[in-house]
Amino acid sequence: MGAADEQDLEDGEGWLTKAEVREIWPQIRPSSIRAVARANSVRTSAAPSPDLTHEPTYHAADVRHVAARIARVEADVAPWQRADSDAARDDATPGPPVRQPVSWRPGNVPGLILLAIIVGLILWGLTSPDNHGTVTDFVR
Template sequence: MGAADEQDRQDGEGWLTKAEVRELWPQVRAISITAVARANSVRMSAAPSQDLTGEPTYHAADVRQVAARIARGEAQVAPWQRADSDAACEDARPVPPVPPVRQQVGWGADNVPGLILLAIIVGLMLWGLTAPDNHGTVTDFVR
């Protein structure tokens, strides 16, 4: 442990998880916390947090300074990163499920070429099975 870490613990400072930062920055969308932290030079730990999420932890003093700057409107937060922006409102709004569109199947003009081809194939098969030159394959079987 370094002297800076020990001093942080004595001052009541330390490292905060992403969930703790989210509580201090309610104006910032949860998905944008890391980007806002980088844009505002918040120190982040290289080691992942203890909660096994794999997220970095954020220096508490830096987070509190940025929280004050966000409240004053001085921090670097893009409009789409704000929780009260139009993008955030659209993301929060549930999208109603769209029922699948069923196409009607019928004997319309679109199906005529396929029906003609089907009729020709069935006709050729029947003709091939009943033709006298089929060497008795079907006729011997039927008799």
């Protein structure tokens, strides 16, 4: 760490990871941190973050400045990017359950066998010769 880096840390400067920014910006959804930082001109470092997530690191002074603007509702933040908005609550509410497609699982086999038997009996009943000619009369 050089003298300039130490001076930056003493002045409240330096670089913060996404996790650290999340602690400073609890009102912002984690998935929106990068977009909010970009919209509010927070400087980012091109160097890889120390936690190896390939996320950029954010300039600490800029993050703190934007935190104050977020608290005063002056920052450029869309409603869906806020963790405390109606849109965020709507995303958090579970939707209807997703129906799984019918498959050849062991639990479905008895029902499929019964369906095949019923279809077979219907077809056999329509084509049997003792049907008094109803099928052949219908076709003609």
